[in-house]
Amino acid sequence: MSSPDPQQLKIWLAAVARKDANAFRALYDATSSKLFGFALRILIKRESAEEVLQEAFVSVWNNAASYQASLAAPMTWMTTIVRNKAFDMLRRADHMVELDADTFDKDVMDAMESSDLTPLAALQLSQASTALAGCLSRLEGLHRQAVAMAFYHDMSHSEVAEHMKLPIGTVKTWIRRGLERLRVCLSKLEDA
Helix, strand or coil, rough: CCCCCHHHHEEEEHHHHHHCHHHHHHHHHHHHHHHHHHHHHHHCCCHHHHHHHHHHHHHHHHHHHCCCCCCCCCHHHHHHHHHHHHHHHHHCCCCCCCHHHHHHHHHHHCCCCCCCCCCHHHHHHHHHHHHHHHHHCCHHHHHHHHHHHCCCCCCCCCHHHHCCCCHHHHHHHHHHHHHHHHHHHHHHHHHC
């Protein structure tokens, strides 16, 4: 499936900001299957992914006026909304967030969508993402979760501790050790 045209998505988002229902329908039709797939990879359960997709599009409808094209491509903005809604659902359900190293690279590339990337820059970003995903997959599950929540979701150490229901000292130690292991792993890959 090809990615929806970013320029057309920007036009639809601008119209949605003016509460244009037809533009919202067009935006939904063009992006919902891709966003649903993204939610499904995070949540695994189809009904949970459907619920998150619905919540995400309600958020798009209510917040389209706050979209800033200079900060993110339309799919990146909407993917971030879906990701945040999915992780909110996981936290509410008291589940642990796990990163799947096999799909991580594609998710990162989708989330970092940019029409400005040259083919060489895209290749370098893809290689770096693959290396990072491989190194992340070597971390213990809870350590990987703590690092991901802190750095991919911009959560403070205290927020991570609260969501994981752990002492802040434990979370800080896990993140520090996880980052050190990532640094060692990535430096070994660079030297190879």
